[in-house]
Amino acid sequence: MQRDITVRAAVVDDVPFLWDMAWEAAAVAPHVRNMGKETALALPEIRKYLDGWGQTGDSAVVATELGGRRLGAAWYRLFPAYAPGYGWVSEDIPELSIGVIPDARGQGVGGRLLEEIKSLAQAQGYEALSLSVDRANPALRLYERHGFRDAGVSQPSDSSLTMLVRL
Numbered sequence: 001m002q003r004d005i006t007v008r009a010a011v012v013d014d015v016p017f018l019w020d021m022a023w024e025a026a027a028v029a030p031h032v033r034n035m036g037k038e039t040a041l042a043l044p045e046i047r048k049y050l051d052g053w054g055q056t057g058d059s060a061v062v063a064t065e066l067g068g069r070r071l072g073a074a075w076y077r078l079f080p081a082y083a084p085g086y087g088w089v090s091e092d093i094p095e096l097s098i099g100v101i102p103d104a105r106g107q108g109v110g111g112r113l114l115e116e117i118k119s120l121a122q123a124q125g126y127e128a129l130s131l132s133v134d135r136a137n138p139a140l141r142l143y144e145r146h147g148f149r150d151a152g153v154s155q156p157s158d159s160s161l162t163m164l165v166r167l
């Protein structure tokens with residue numbers, strides 16, 4: 001079932017929801033899920049994706065259903081080479097994060113978010129977006145359907161794959 005959704009640019013009021021979605025994305029890893037939300041969101045390697053949101057280069061979109069309830073979000077941020085994210089490729093290529101609330105998954109929300117965030121990045125002049133995904137996460141197939149490919153920086157033995165989409 002495809003939901004009747006709207007995808008819009010994020011506003012300041014959405015920032016707590018972005019943190020909720022950062023938890024949903026991070027909690028895919030069992031060791032993170034077992035920590036609990038508060039502890040996980042205090043980890044520097046997770047905080048770095050949203051801390052001080054609103055810096056130059058930060059962009060986000062939010063999917064809502066009729067009535068305005070938020071269903072999911074996608075956002076990106078640039079990272080310097082000295083403090084890269086998990087899916088870092090270069091200082092000029094923003095790294096994407098995405099999450100959808102559990103009861104709205106598998107209904108096309110993530111796909112819509114990916115298309116909108118790619119359009120936004122292209123409009124802002126970026127040549128590509130990157131991301132990191134666990135090789136066992138079914139989301140890998142979703143990313144492939146939306147043009148993401150192996151960025152060529154992960155080792156075959158790595159549990160995660162860094163992917164890149166050219167815009």
Ligand SMILES: CC(C)(COP(=O)(O)OP(=O)(O)OC[C@H]1O[C@@H](n2cnc3c(N)ncnc32)[C@H](O)[C@@H]1OP(=O)(O)O)[C@@H](O)C(=O)NCCC(=O)NCCS
Nearest residue numbers: 024025099100105106107108109110111133138139141142
């Ligand atoms: C990954 C995610 C953002 C996709 O959004 P979605 O709205 O469920 O995706 P869509 O309905 O547009 O597309 C369906 C695809 O999403 C993926 N998907 C569906 N349910 C999923 C779930 N519970 N967990 C992870 N991926 C899922 C699959 O690739 C699916 O395609 P498939 O049926 O061919 O396997 C969302 O499922 C989610 O937040 N999952 C948990 C967090 C996560 O894995 N974040 C990404 C970390 S890199």
